[in-house]
Amino acid sequence: MDREALLLELQKTRRLCHRFEDIIENLPDTIYVTDAQARTMRVNKAYEELSGLKREEILGLHMGDMEKQYISQSGSLQVLKTGQEANIELVFQRTNRHAFICSKPIYDENGNLEMIISNSRNFEEIQRLEERLAAAEQLADKYQAEIRALKEQFLPPAIDMVAEDKKMLDVLTRAYKVAKVDSTTLILGETGVGKEEVAKYIHENSSRAKQRFVKVNCGALSENLIESELFGYEKGAFTGASKTGKMGLFEVANHGTIFLDEIGELPLDMQVKLLRVLQDQQVTRIGGTEPVKIDVRILAATNRDLLDMVEHKQFRQDLYYRLNIVPIHIPPLRERRNDIIPLAKRFLDGLNQKYHFEKKLSNLAYQFLTEYSWPGNVRELKNVIEQAVIMSEDNLISLDDLPLIGYGKTRTFQPDENVNLKEVLEQIEYEYISRAYTHHNSVRQAARSLHMNYSTFERKRMYYAEKYPGAASR
Structure with missing residues (x-):
């Protein structure tokens, strides 16, 4: 190796040493290094702050003298006695502060003791963190208890529903109020948000709870069967009709609740007939002449924009206002x-x-x-x-x-014979840790958002900060 290459290698080594010095100096844990004879070689800034001692006072000082003057006991001396790692609790005389100390022996390639490294975390800081965590957990328990109390007060558990988010609690509060009256209710929301569950909740908390809850999927009935299914028919009303006739679903639901799901799919001619039922509270079977009085609570639901359909002449305006007396909008899960x-x-x-x-x-x-x-x-x-x-x-x-799940969009991994799975998983973990820390700007909150232990999160964050420069500040 020529002289220029040696100089470059030396500069690289010096930069690396400076980087390690910076890391040690800025660690939140204290660092205390002694030689094989227990003489002080190195301390960092955290140690000075915790002990109240300046490094100039103690560099070169033997740990026996440290015990006499500044600390209650020495982990390094215990390592020298036993040859094993030592864990102790000590008190710094100058500041009267407590700390947990972990002292570890470091051996050279020949197995000879080379140095002893001790590190610690401020005992008082740990206590404060534990107290803050306990207080936060108590507050969380208090909020959960208040939510449960509100549920019991305003939302009797007639059916078993999950509602922890305030938006959904507001929906159920509105639904519970609606349940106490017979007003026609229109339940709105995207596909799969739980419109049927809210309809059942209204029924189970109403005076009709012991009567039938009849669901009708308006989008699943063919046009030539809708009228007979809803209103029934008399015997011989049409070819293929039952000889005894048949009750319609409105009659089946008499004194109970009928739930008209996907009401936006109802054909216009059937909308006219449904409007008449809403107005008169009676139905006339196909082939019949005598109207049948009914006492039915009507709930309807749709994932479509009925007002837009009204503007485009796809849904009757008068029926829309008849149905929309008390609207309930269920927010999407996102x-x-x-x-x-x-x-x-x-x-x-x-x-x-x-x-x-x-x-x-x-x-x-x-x-x-x-x-x-x-x-x-x-x-x-x-x-x-x-x-x-x-x-x-x-x-x-x-x-x-988890099928079909991705972060923002579906991730696609292409097979690669040279892929390093550990590296891929680390990159994913690094991405989540850095995103969480950037979003919360707090190690504890970020760790909690990822359901990780505080110390594990911080250790991994520091690891990735070194491996992927810039991770800690993202």
Whole structure:
């Protein structure tokens, strides 16, 4: 190797040494290094702050003298006595502060003791963090208790529904008020948000709860059968009709509730007849002449924009206003993310009980669930959990077991014979840790958002900060 190459290598080594010096100096934990004879070689800034000692006072000082003057006991001296790692609690005399100390022996390539490295974390800081964590947990428990109390006060659990997000709690509060009257109610929301569940909730909390709840999917009935299904027919009303006639679904639901799902799919001619039923509270069977009085609570639901349909002459305006006396809009799952994990756990618990499994979702899987956009809403979430439970090989359901889930958009991994799986997984973990830290600007909050232990999150964050420069500041 020529002189120029040696100089470049020396400069590189010096830069690396400076970097390690900076890391040691700026660590939140204290660092204390002694030689094989227990003489002080190196301390960092955190040690000076915790002990109240300046490095100029103690560099070269033997740990026996440190015990006499500045500290209650020495981990380095215990290492020299036992030849093993030592864990102690000591008190710094100058500041009267406590710390947990871990002292480890470092050996050279020949097996001879070369140095002893001790590090510690401020005991008082740990206590403060534990107190803050306990206070936060107490506050969280208090909020959960208040939510449960509000549910019990305003939302009697007539049916078992998950509603932890404020937006969904507001929906159920409105639904509970509506349940106490007989006003026609229009339930709006995207496909899969739970419109039928809210309709059942209204019925179960109404004075009609002991009567029938009849669901009609208006989009599933063919045009030539809708009228006979809804209003019934007399014997011999048409070719193929039953000889005894048949009650329509409105009559079946008498004194109870009829739920007209996908009301936007109802043909215009049937809209006229439905309007007449709403106005007169009576139906006339096909082939019949005598109207039948009915006492039915009508709930309707749609995922379509009925006002837009009214403007385009696809839905009758008078029927729209008859149905829309008390509207209830259910927000999509992506707008009530606090419901995602409770719903996922509910579905998971139900499937475990049904199939006698003991499956759990990994923290990263939960994180993906909360970040996915859920175009299919609750129905899609339920299907994803069921498929993952059935198809996963292990009891811990990993991110790879979740079908059709991606971060913002579906990730596509192309097979590569040279791929380093550990590196790929590290890059994904690095991305999530750096995103969480950037978003929360707090290690504890970021760790909690990823369902990670605080110390594990911080250790991994520092690891990736070194491996991928810029990670800690993202």
